[in-house]
Amino acid sequence: MRYLLPFLALATPVAAAAQTPITKAEADILVLGSGLPLPPGTPAYGSTIIDRDRLTNEASDRVENVLKDVAGFQQFRRSDSRSANPSAQGVTLRALGGNASSRALVLLDGVPLADPFFGYIPFNALSGDRLSAVRITRGGGAGPFGAGAVAGTIELASATRADLPPYSASAFYGSRDSMSVAGAVSPDVGGGFVTLSGRFERGDGFQTTPRDQRGAATVPARYRDWSIGLRGVAPIDAETDLQFRGLVYDDQRTLRFAGADSTSTGQDASVRLVHRGPWQVDALAYVQARNFSNRVISATNLRLTLDQRNTPSTGLGGKIEIRPPVGPDHVLRIGVDARLGDGELFEDAYSTVTGQVTTRRNAGGRTSTTGLFVEDDWTIGRLVLTGGVRADRWTITDGFFRERPAAGGAATDQSFADRDGVTATGRAGALFQATSAVALRVAGYTGFRLPTLNELYRPFVVFPVTTQANADLGLEKLRGVEAGIDLTPAPRTRIGLTVFSNRLNDAIANVTIGTNLRQRRNVDAVVARGVELTAAAALGQVSFDASYAYSDAEVRGSGESAALDGFVPSQSPRHSGSATIAWTPAPDWLLSGTARYVGKQYEDDLETDVLPDAVTIDAVARIGITSHIAVVARAENLFDETVVTRNQGGSIDLGTPRTLWIGLRLN
Numbered sequence: 204m205r206y207l208l209p210f211l212a213l214a215t216p217v218a219a220a221a222q223t224p225i226t227k228a229e230a231d232i233l234v235l236g237s238g239l240p241l242p243p244g245t246p247a248y249g250s251t252i253i254d255r256d257r258l259t260n261e262a263s264d265r266v267e268n269v270l271k272d273v274a275g276f277q278q279f280r281r282s283d284s285r286s287a288n289p290s291a292q293g294v295t296l297r298a299l300g301g302n303a304s305s306r307a308l309v310l311l312d313g314v315p316l317a318d319p320f321f322g323y324i325p326f327n328a329l330s331g332d333r334l335s336a337v338r339i340t341r342g343g344g345a346g347p348f349g350a351g352a353v354a355g356t357i358e359l360a361s362a363t364r365a366d367l368p369p370y371s372a373s374a375f376y377g378s379r380d381s382m383s384v385a386g387a388v389s390p391d392v393g394g395g396f397v398t399l400s401g402r403f404e405r406g407d408g409f410q411t412t413p414r415d416q417r418g419a420a421t422v423p424a425r426y427r428d429w430s431i432g433l434r435g436v437a438p439i440d441a442e443t444d445l446q447f448r449g450l451v452y453d454d455q456r457t458l459r460f461a462g463a464d465s466t467s468t469g470q471d472a473s474v475r476l477v478h479r480g481p482w483q484v485d486a487l488a489y490v491q492a493r494n495f496s497n498r499v500i501s502a503t504n505l506r507l508t509l510d511q512r513n514t515p516s517t518g519l520g521g522k523i524e525i526r527p528p529v530g531p532d533h534v535l536r537i538g539v540d541a542r543l544g545d546g547e548l549f550e551d552a553y554s555t556v557t558g559q560v561t562t563r564r565n566a567g568g569r570t571s572t573t574g575l576f577v578e579d580d581w582t583i584g585r586l587v588l589t590g591g592v593r594a595d596r597w598t599i600t601d602g603f604f605r606e607r608p609a610a611g612g613a614a615t616d617q618s619f620a621d622r623d624g625v626t627a628t629g630r631a632g633a634l635f636q637a638t639s640a641v642a643l644r645v646a647g648y649t650g651f652r653l654p655t656l657n658e659l660y661r662p663f664v665v666f667p668v669t670t671q672a673n674a675d676l677g678l679e680k681l682r683g684v685e686a687g688i689d690l691t692p693a694p695r696t697r698i699g700l701t702v703f704s705n706r707l708n709d710a711i712a713n714v715t716i717g718t719n720l721r722q723r724r725n726v727d728a729v730v731a732r733g734v735e736l737t738a739a740a741a742l743g744q745v746s747f748d749a750s751y752a753y754s755d756a757e758v759r760g761s762g763e764s765a766a767l768d769g770f771v772p773s774q775s776p777r778h779s780g781s782a783t784i785a786w787t788p789a790p791d792w793l794l795s796g797t798a799r800y801v802g803k804q805y806e807d808d809l810e811t812d813v814l815p816d817a818v819t820i821d822a823v824a825r826i827g828i829t830s831h832i833a834v835v836a837r838a839e840n841l842f843d844e845t846v847v848t849r850n851q852g853g854s855i856d857l858g859t860p861r862t863l864w865i866g867l868r869l870n
Contacts, residue, residue: 236361236364236395236396236434236436236444236446237363237477238312238313238360238475238485239477239479239483239526242534242536242578242589243534243580243582243587243589243634244534244580244587244588244589244632244634245340245589246634246642246644246689247587247589247632247633247634247644247645247646248340248341248342248630248632248644248646248648249340249341249342249644249646249685249687249699249701249735250338250339251273251338251340251737251750252336252339253269253270253272253273253336253337253338253339254336255331255334255335255336255362255366257269257272257748257783258331258334258336258337259331259332260793260795260823260825261331261797261821261823262797262821262822262823262837262838262839262864263283263821263837263839263859263862264331264383264837264864265283265284265285265326266326266329266330266331266334266337266359267283267284267292267324267326267329268283269331269337270294270337270339270357271781271799272748272750272781272783272797273296273339273750274735274736274750274751274752274779274780274781275296275297275298275341275750275752275754276296276307276339276357277294277295277296277298277300277774277775277776277779277801278291278292278293278294279291279292279300279302279303279774280292280303280774280848280849281801281804281814281817281846281848281858282411282856282858283326283859284326284327284426284454285406285408285424285859286408286409286411286424286426286456286458286848286858286859287456287458287848288456288458288465288497289321289323289327289456289465289467290303290321290323290465290495290497290657290663291303292323292325292326293305293306293317293322293323293324294306294307294309294357295354295355296339296354296355297341297342297354297355297703297705297731297733297752298731298752298754298756298772298775298776298777299353299354299705299707299710299729299731299756299772299775300756300773300774300775302710302712302713303321303322303323304321304322304323304652304654304657304711305317305322305323305324305351306351306353306354306652306679306707307352307353307355307356307357308344308348308349308351308352308355308356308357309324309356309357310348310356310357310358310359311329311359311361311448312359312360312361312446312448312473312475312487313347313348313358313475313485313487313522314448314471314473314487314489314520315348315351315489315518315542316359317351318467318493318495318516319491319493319516319517319518319544319545319546320493320495320514320516320544320546320548320567320655320656320657321495321514321655321656322655322658325452325454325467325493327428327430327452327454327467328450328452328454328469329359330385330400330402330430330432332362332373332385332387332400332402333361333387333398333400333434334359334362335360335361335362335363337357337359337360338357338358338360339355339356339357339358340356340357340358341354341355341685341701341703341735342354342630342646342648342683342685342703342705343628343648343649343650343681343683344356344630344648344650346536346578346591346593347485347522347524347538347540347576348522348540348542348574349576349593349628349650350542350572350574350593350595350597350626350628350650350651350652351650351651351652351653352650353650353651353652353679353681353707354681354705361434361448362398364389364391364396364436367387367389367396367398368389369388369389369390370386370387370388370389370869371386371387371868371869372384372385372386372387372868372869373386373835373866373867373869374866374867375837375865375866376864376865376866377837377862377863377864377865378861378862378863378864379406379407379408379409379423380407381404381405381406381407381862381864382404382405383402383404383866384402384403384404385400385401385402385403386400387399387400387401388400392435392437393437393438394437394438395436395437395438395444396435396436397433397434398432398434398435399431399432399433400433401429401430401431401432402429402431403428403429404426404427405425405426405427405428406425406427407423407425408423408424408425408426408457409423409424409857409860409862410424410857411423411424411459411848411856411857411858412855412856413855413857416854416855418505420460420462420500420505421460421461422457422459422460422461423457424456424457424458424459425457426454426455426456426457427454427455427456428452428453428454428455429452429453430450430451430452430453431451431452432448432450433447433449433450434446434447434448434449442478442479442480443476443477443478443479443480444476444477445474445475445476446474446476446477447474447475448471448472448473448474448475449470449471450469450470450471450472451469451470451471452467452468452469453466453467453468454467454468458856459500460500460502460505461500461505462498462507463498464496464497464498465495465496465497465498466494466495466496466497467493467494467495468493468494468495469491469492469493469494470491470492471490471491471492472489472490473487473488473489473490474488474489475487481528482525482526482527482528483525483526484523484524484525484526485522485523485524485538486521486523486524487521487522488520488521489518489519489520489521490518490519491516491517491518491519492515492516492517493516493517493518493546494513494514494515495511495514495516496510496511496512496513496514497509497511498510498511499511501555502667502854503555503667504555506553506555506558507553507555507558508552508553508555508664509550509551509552509553510550510551510553511549511550511663512549512550512551513548513549513550514546514547514548514549514661515547516544516545516546516656517544517545517546518542518543518544519542519543519544520540520541520542520543521540521541522539522540522541523538523539523540524536524537524538525537525538532581532582533579533580533581533582534579534580535577535578535579536576536577536578536591537576537577538575538576539573539574539575539576540573540574540576541571541572541573541574542571542572542573543569543570543571544569544570544571544656545568545569545570545601545656546567546568546656547565547567547568548564548565548566548567548660548661549563549565550563550564551564551609552564559609560609561608561610562606562607562608563606563607563609564604564605564606565603565604565605566603566604566605566660566672567601567602567603567660568599568600568601568602568603568619568656568659568660569598569600569601569602570597570598570653570654570656571597571598572595572596572597572653573595573596573597574594574595574596575593575594576591576592576593576594577591577592578591578592579591585636586633586634586635586636587633587634587635588631588632589632589633589634590629590630590631591629591630591631592627592628592629593627593628593629594625594626594627595625595626595627595628595651596623596624596625597623597624597625597626597653597678598621598622598623599621599622599623599653599654599659600621600622600623601621602618602619602621602659602660602674603616603617603618603619603660604617604619604660604672604674605617617674619674624678626651626678626680628648628649628650628651629648629649630646630648630649631646631647631648632644632645632646632647633645633646639691640690640691640692641688641689641690642688642689642690643686643687643688643689644686644687644688644689645684645685645686645687646684646685646686647683647684647685648681648682648684649680649681649682649683650680650681651678651679651680651681652678652679652681653678654676654677654678654679654711654723657672658672658673658676658711658723659672659673660674667719667851667852667854668719668720668721669719669720670713670721670723671720671722671723672722672723673722673723673724676711676723676724676725677709677725679707679708679709679711679725680707680708680709681706681707681708682705682708683703683704683705683706684703684704685701685702685703685704686701686702687699687701688700693740695739695740695742696739696740696741697737697739697740698736698737698738698739699735699736699737700734700735700736701735702733702734702735703732703733703734703735704730704731704732705730705731705732706728706729706730706731707728707730707731708727709725709726709727709728710725710726710728710729710758710772711723711724711726712724712725712726712729712758712764712767712772712773712808713773713807713808714726714763714764714767714808715766715807715809716763721808724763724764726758726759726760726764726767727758727760727761727764727768728758729757729758729759729772730756730757730759731754731755731756731757732754732755733752733753733754733756734752734753735750735751735752735753736749736750736751736752737749737750737751738750744786744787744788745784745785745786746784746785746787747782747783747784747785748782748783749781749782749783750780750782751778751779751780751781752778752779752780753777753778754775754776754777755777756772756775756777757769757770757771758770758771758772758808766809767808767809770805770808770809770810771804771805771810772808773804773806773807774805774806774814775804775805776801776802776803776804776816777802777803778800778801778802778816779799779800779802780799780800781797781798781799781800782797783795783796783797783798784796789827790827791826791827791833792825792826792827793823793824793825794822794823794824794825795822795823796820796822796823797820797821797822798818798819798820799818799819799821800816800817801816801817802816803815803816806849806850806851807851812850812851812852812853813850814847814848814849814850815847817844817845817846817847817858818844819839819840819841819844819846820840820841820842820844821837821838821839821840821841822837822838822841823835823836823837823838824836824837825868831869831870832867832868832869833867833870834865834866834867835864835866835867835868836863836864836865837863837864837865838863838864839861839862839863839864840858840859840860840862841861842861843861845857846858846859
């Protein structure tokens with residue numbers, strides 16, 4: 204992980220001319236197959252970069268766990284994509300939690316990744332081998348696809364020609380009969396290249412249920428998933444290239460009880476045109492076809508209670524961004540983007556006595572956002588001023604909920620009123636290079652997030668708790684400010700400090716309204732104030748990276764949510780941290796250890812059920828036995844720390860125990 208200082212403004216003509224040369228991770232983003240270079244004001248918003256070396260050498264070999272290197276990043280639950288329900292894998296930053304939908308915008312090569320219906324991120328379909336770097340920017344966003352970025356933006360960049368060998372492969376065997384195999388071929392084609400990659404993994408899984416709560420139907424969290432990716436880059440001329448990306452994936456998991464199975468599938472495709480001439484252009488279009496299913500088993504009699512058998516959804520979108528030549532001191536961005544999502548659910552409720560279907564449900568709708576954005580970065584000597592505005596027209600349409608008793612009788616058929624509006628947001632920042640070793644920054648921003656189709660129309664059960672949908676949910680709206688200082692006291696040494704205050708008005712939360720009954724509602728606000736620290740240093744063959752976040756988050760509630768006023772949002776730790784030390788005694792050798800800490804969290808909005816804090820230690824050893832083959836050993840949760848991921852009235856789920864891996868990697 205590398206902290207983006209002002210001199211890492213990623214090669215725009217005005218920003219980098221007099222600054223320290225950028226590192227390989229940042230430079231590789233700019234070569235064939237990438238997007239346009241970052242504007243010089245980007246570091247004003249306090250970004251962090253995770254490079255390819257870290258992405259491909261993490262103990263779990265999972266992107267969502269690498270992202271934990273950035274303190275303050277979290278999924279709704281502490282579990283990763285081997286043992287979490289997929290619909291709980293929404294991501295957020297700065298403890299703006301309490302909701303399983305994503306409050307952070309996640310992009311892959313500029314394309315939003317969130318599921319069109321649920322808003323979760325399909326991390327099982329992502330592989331570090333396919334990426335060159337990740338940039339995480341906390342706070343609101345006003346640039347492309349800025350609608351939805353109320354907690355921050357996570358930008359993943361696909362591996363470029365410079366990252367990809369002609370062929371690569373890996374195979375690992377791990378604890379509990381786990382296995383993972385992956386491979387890729389990346390030939391040059393004309394002046395461009397094509398990459399075809401595949402990944403398969405499976406495992407018998409670990410017991411998420413504590414020993415004293417297990418029964419005859421309790422089973423380990425088995426998982427089985429695969430993905431195939433195709434990416435091609437073709438230069439049209441010396442300044443223009445055309446990029447294509449396709450992805451197909453399938454994911455199957457079992458959680459807690461035999462028969463409590465979930466699946467998620469997806470087929471994604473996108474095309475992108477990048478022109479780097481005097482009039483720079485970044486244009487893209489994408490389509491997503493996703494599906495999800497889930498079976499709920501009663502914890503009391505271990506029979507099927509709900510079969511969420513089919514949840515198809517489709518996402519469509521695109522953007523056009525133009526950067527006209529406005530002189531050497533300005534980088535002006537003008538563009539328009541659009542996102543459309545539609546989906547519906549088909550589910551059957553079962554009697555736990557007879558085992559027969561009692562009710563059939565069908566619900567769904569459509570949402571859209573269409574935005575116009577303008578942003579300018581102005582360089583005045585050692586000072587960079589940046590500011591941007593967005594205007595988004597949003598719609599929530601065709602919402603419905605139908606419920607029909609299987610045995611006949613009165614049916615429910617509701618159609619919800621269409622809604623639309625226009626919301627303006629913006630951001631502004633300043634970056635001042637006080638000396639060659641000291642940079643100061645300040646930023647302010649607003650943002651908004653549209654409720655997902657899942658929040659609007661889909662009730663769900665995590666037995667014994669039922670959470671109702673709410674078709675009347677309003678938009679979440681963010682206001683935030685932050686200030687920071689970045690220090691480079693010595694070569695290869697960086698320290699960053701950020702203080703922030705964010706207020707998310709009308710935050711959507713799961714509000715308790717009865718015994719084992721919740722409903723999604725807009726609370727007055729979630730207010731988060733805190734501090735973020737980062738540090739990175741390298742001395743010879745040894746490197747050290749660390750990150751710490753403190754976020755004092757509280758709910759502001761009145762009226763129906765008055766009981767929540769002053770409480771910590773559910774699933775939101777105040778303290779989190781990560782530290783990695785690595786030793787590379789030779790080019791093909793690596794020894795590294797990572798410590799991660801997550802503070803106490805509350806399962807529910809009333810602070811009744813606690814998830815204790817936890818410290819985990821991971822380790823990786825890579826030993827090159829030839830110039831192209833390495834033996835790799837990995838250890839997750841080396842000291843077998845107990846990590847509680849769910850606690851509902853004492854019914855507990857646990858996170859990944861000690862897991863050991865051994866394998867080969869071929870490049």
